[in-house]
Amino acid sequence: xxxxxxxxxxxxxxxxxxxxxxxxxxxxxxxxxxxxxxxxxxxxxxxxxxxxxxxxxxxxxxxxxxxxxxxxxxxxxxxxxxxxxxxxxxxxxxxxxxxxxxxxxxxxxxxxxxxxxxxxxxxxxxxxxxxxxxxxxxxxxxxxxxxxxxxxxxxxxxxxxxxxxxxxxxxxxxxxx
Numbered sequence: 001x002x003x004x005x006x007x008x009x010x011x012x013x014x015x016x017x018x019x020x021x022x023x024x025x026x027x028x029x030x031x032x033x034x035x036x037x038x039x040x041x042x043x044x045x046x047x048x049x050x051x052x053x054x055x056x057x058x059x060x061x062x063x064x065x066x067x068x069x070x071x072x073x074x075x076x077x078x079x080x081x082x083x084x085x086x087x088x089x090x091x092x093x094x095x096x097x098x099x100x101x102x103x104x105x106x107x108x109x110x111x112x113x114x115x116x117x118x119x120x121x122x123x124x125x126x127x128x129x130x131x132x133x134x135x136x137x138x139x140x141x142x143x144x145x146x147x148x149x150x151x152x153x154x155x156x157x158x159x160x161x162x163x164x165x166x167x168x169x170x171x172x173x174x175x176x177x
Contacts, residue, residue, distance in 0.1 A: 010055065013176075018055070021048060022062025029067065037118075037147045038154035042111040043162055045084050049091040050107075050166040051173060060084050079125040086121060087114045100163065108159025115151035119144040 010018075021044075028040040041063070048056035064084065068077045090110060098106065114121075119141050127137040 010058075014055070015058070018052075018058040019062055021059035022066065025059060025063035026066040026070075029063075035154070037115070037151035040158055041084070042087060042114050042155045043158040043165075045087045046091045046107055046111055046159075046162050047166045047169065049088050050162070051169045053092065056088060057085070060088060075126070075129050078129065079122045082125075083118070083121050087111075090114070103163045104160070107162040108156050111159035111162065112152045112156035115153075115155035116148050118151050119148045 025041055025044050028044065032039045045056070045060055048059055052059075064077075064080045067080060071077070087110075094106065094110070123137050123141050126132065126140060127134075132140060
C-alpha cells in the first residue's frame with residue numbers, strides 16, 4: 001500500500017463520529033415528526049458538508065439507511081437516495097471561505113430553497129415509479145406545494161444556526177485531530 005492510498009483512509013475515530021452524526025440526523029427527524037415538514041435535516045446536511053466536505057456523505061447516507069431500515073425501504077424512500085445529495089452538492093459549490101455576514105444569509109437561504117424545492121426534487125422518482133406523465137407530475141407537485149412552503153419556512157428558521165454550529169464543529173474537529 002502506498003502513501004497516497006493510506007492518506008485516503010478514514011480514521012476509526014472519524015467513522016465513529018460520522019455514525020453518531022448520522023444517528024443525530026435520524027433522531028432529530030423522529031423527534032420532530034409531529035411537525036409537518038419541519039426538521040433539522042437540511043441544516044445538519046449543510047453543516048456537516050461545510051465541516052467535512054465530501055466525507056459528509058457518510059453521515060448523510062447513514063441517516064438515509066437508518067430511515068429506510070426503521071420506516072421501510074418503500075417507494076417514498078427512493079428519492080432520499082439523491083435528494084440529500086443535491087443539497088450536499090449545492091453546499092459544496094459554495095465558496096469555502098465565505099465572509100461571516102454572507103454565510104449567515106446564504107446558508108439559511110440555501111436551506112430554505114431546498115425545502116421549497118423538495119416536492120420538485122422528489123417528483124421525478126415518484127413519476128417514474130407510479131407511471132405519471134409530465135402533467136400528472138406537475139399536479140402532484142402543485143398538490144404538495146403548501147407543504148413545501150412550510151418546509152421552506154422551517155428550513156429558513158433553523159438555517160440560522162448553520163454558521164455557529166459549523167464553527168463549533170470545526171473547533172471540535174481541530175481540537176481532537
